[in-house]
Every structure is written in structure tokens, then in C-alpha cells.
Amino acid sequence: MEVKIIRSPDRKKTIQAKMVGETLVVYLPLGMHREEERKFIQEMKEKIEKKRLKKQINKDGYLRKRFDEFNSKYFQGKLKVNSIEFVTNQERKMGSCTPANGTIRVSHKLLNMPGWVLDYVIMHEMTHLVHPNHSRGFWAKVGEYKYTERARGFLMAKGMEEEEVETNS
Numbered sequence: 479m480e481v482k483i484i485r486s487p488d489r490k491k492t493i494q495a496k497m498v499g500e501t502l503v504v505y506l507p508l509g510m511h512r513e514e515e516r517k518f519i520q521e522m523k524e525k526i527e528k529k530r531l532k533k534q535i536n537k538d539g540y541l542r543k544r545f546d547e548f549n550s551k552y553f554q555g556k557l558k559v560n561s562i563e564f565v566t567n568q569e570r571k572m573g574s575c576t577p578a579n580g581t582i583r584v585s586h587k588l589l590n591m592p593g594w595v596l597d598y599v600i601m602h603e604m605t606h607l608v609h610p611n612h613s614r615g616f617w618a619k620v621g622e623y624k625y626t627e628r629a630r631g632f633l634m635a636k637g638m639e640e641e642e643v644e645t646n647s
Contacts, residue, residue: 479526481519485510495522502526528566535564535586544600545582552622557607562600564589572638573599575606582607591632598629 480501489507495518496503504519541562549557560580568574568585575582582603588596601623609616620626633639 479523481523483515483519493518495519497526531586532564532566535589541582541584541600544597545604548597548601548604548623552601552619553604553608557604559604559607562603570638572633573603575603575610577607577610580607587638594625595629595632598623598626598633601626 482498482501482503484503484505485508486505487508489505491507492505493507493510494505502519502522504515504522506515506518541564545557545559545562549555558580559582562582563584564586565583566586568583568587571585572588573582573584582600584596584599584603588599598620602620605616605619609619630639
């Protein structure tokens with residue numbers, strides 16, 4: 479990505495960056511330290527790349543298709559979701575679900591893992607729409623996916639899933 483820096487003596491503290499075509503245009507105060515400039519520009523480039531990646535990996539609707547397949551197979555088509563998408567800002571969690579507003583987010587890191595691991599995370603997060611906890615009922619439902627134990631072991635070995643104790647709820 480090309481970067482164009484515009485330093486202004488009129489800017490005292492504010493920094494601004496925007497994409498103009500394929501060029502990142504960065505507006506900086508004139509006296510800003512070069513190391514601070516480099517750090518800011520690198521952060522902005524990473525932010526833009528993550529935004530582009532998120533758009534790219536969600537464009538084919540793959541997660542929605544898998545949601546519909548799993549909904550039919552495991553939930554008799556009863557689940558409703560407002561959005562299910564890959565995100566680029568989940569560093570430790572592989573997925574998350576907000577049952578109150580029907581959103582499921584799946585880490586883009588799963589794209590580099592076997593498909594059955596991604597499917598397990600989809601099943602796990604979908605089950606939170608029914609069981610917003612990690613109760614026995616939750617784990618029983620997640621366990622209907624035949625590769626649950628294998629996927630959990632895989633993620634544990636990678637340090638991406640903790641062994642959880644089920645709750646009684």
C-alpha cells in the first residue's frame with residue numbers, strides 16, 4: 479500500500495488518515511517525531527488491512543450457509559441470527575455470541591485450521607443462542623456435532639480453548 483504523508487505546521491496534535499484510492503494519505507503535525515510517525519502509520523496500515531481482510535473473507539456468505547445447514551440439521555431450523563461473520567479483532571477467543579441481539583462472530587484465525595474445527599466453533603456459538611451458558615444442556619447439544627471432542631482437543635493443544643467445567647444451569 480502506498481503511503482502519502484502530509485505534514486502541516488497548522489496541526490498541533492491531531493493526526494488524520496484516510497484512503498484515497500489505493501493510497502493511505504496521512505496528515506501529521508509538522509514537528510512530530512519520526513519514530514512516532516512510523517508507529518502511527520504502521521498501526522493505520524494494519525487497521526486498513528484488517529478491514530479489507532474482513533470484507534474479503536465475508537463476501538461469499540460461507541458462514542451464513544453453514545449456519546443454515548447446521549440450523550436445519552441440529553436445531554430443526556428454529557434458530558434466528560441477525561449476523562454471523564468472520565472478524566479480525568478476536569485474538570484469544572475463536573468465537574463469540576450475543577444471544578440478546580442474535581450476533582455470532584468467528585475469528586478469522588480459524589480460516590487456517592481444519593474445516594471440522596471451524597464447524598465446531600460455529601456449532602458452539604449457535605448453541606449459545608439456545609443456551610447462553612456452558613451448562614450440561616449446552617455441552618450435550620454441542621456434542622451432537624461428531625467432531626466436538628476432536629476439535630476441542632485441537633484447540634486446547636494450540637492454547638486456544640480452555641477446559642471448561644460445566645455449570646448446572
